Amino acid sequence: MRLAVQVAVQIAHESRAELGADSLSKQAGFRSPVQLIAATTGLSAGDAAGLVKVGEATAPRTDLVGQRMPAKYPAVQAALSSGALGAPAASLIVTFLDRACVGQEAGKVAEVEGRLVNRAQGLSLDDVRRLVKSAEAVLEESRLEAREHERRAQRSATMFERDGNLHLNLITPIEEGAAIKAAVDGYVTAQFQARKDASDAGEASVMGEADTDRRTVAMMRADAFTVFCTHVLGCEAEKTTLAGATVIVRVDAGDLQAGVGHGSIDGADQPVSIAAIRRMAASGAVIPCVLDSAGEILDFGRERRLFTRAQKLALVERDGGCAMCGLPPHMTKVHHIRWWQRDAGPTDLANGILLCETCHHRIHDNGWDIRIDNPPGTSKNSTGKNGTGKNGTGVSARARVWFIPPPSIDPTRTPRLGGRARYDIAA
Structure with a gap:
């Protein structure tokens, strides 16, 4: 893939507009280097343009006096060269940085670039898209409300x-x-x-x-x-049955009070401004989940088997949905890490995890382990085989959920990050 990027950027260079009829693409019978690359590689025009964009952003540069300069995005270049990052993922990151870096300090852009590249390794392309959306809240927070007005005008x-x-x-x-x-x-x-x-x-x-x-x-x-x-329109039905049809908006209490920052909507990748959250809070179908605020008791020990709705809302803050595959919260259930019957596991937050039915069976049937690392000062770590673990109370939104594959899948049993932290650039 690195070679394809290097070839693409060289073709683009040899086909630059100032060469006119002598450009490589025109001599080959194509209007642009993108068309030439797409035709010779079998890629779409969009993918070919992505190769060129990545190549230009990671190629060595020279200044006005001819001295060599580092690539525009050196972290992307290093990951691409080592094979840790593929060209499609690199294209997503480069496209975002090109758009978001305008007016930003170079040091902040470089920091976000490094974090994006580090977190994107090992993720699917769809997950990288979600990661990039999370980065928007870091580099483009001041522009969120203006862009929301633009999108509203396009409805x-x-x-x-x-x-x-x-x-x-x-x-x-x-x-x-x-x-x-x-x-x-x-x-x-x-x-x-x-x-x-x-x-x-x-x-x-x-x-x-x-x-x-x-x-x-x-x-x-x-x-x-x-x-x-x-x-x-007035049909005779008294009630329309919905399952989990609730909009949950999450925001930091300090940001909400100060009127700055941003929040998120469960099941949506796009961050939203504080102004939008305040508008949504006026709707009766929206539950504002303000972090660090007082709420009802969420731990019930062994007094009840099923997790409550309030407990699920708290776990959504950590897991984001299915902690393993990322399905939205309304398609998940809270499952015991330590099994209720076999291990006498309590119905406490530290022993709960959000999983869809498919991932739940995969963990139980195939021998996956779960480890939950909580930051200092919160509940104890919870680890387990096939859903077993150590007891603890409470849950932290900063906690990290790790899935450890069985030896039959990964002999090294390298933990895989799950939950909301997988897509959170700030995690």
């Missing part, structure tokens, strides 16, 4: 009929669309639960073929809009 909803179908296209800022997403996802979750309950009860075997629910997720989402709009 639109279009409707038209074609071939007997109504086509909808909705664009809305994330701080307003979060309620829509939570409601629709809640409806879909409820439908899947109803399908599972029917299967468990043996109803599927006696139901007719036409009555079997074979809807896809996309179909269920479409049905959700129909159900919600029909309900608003």
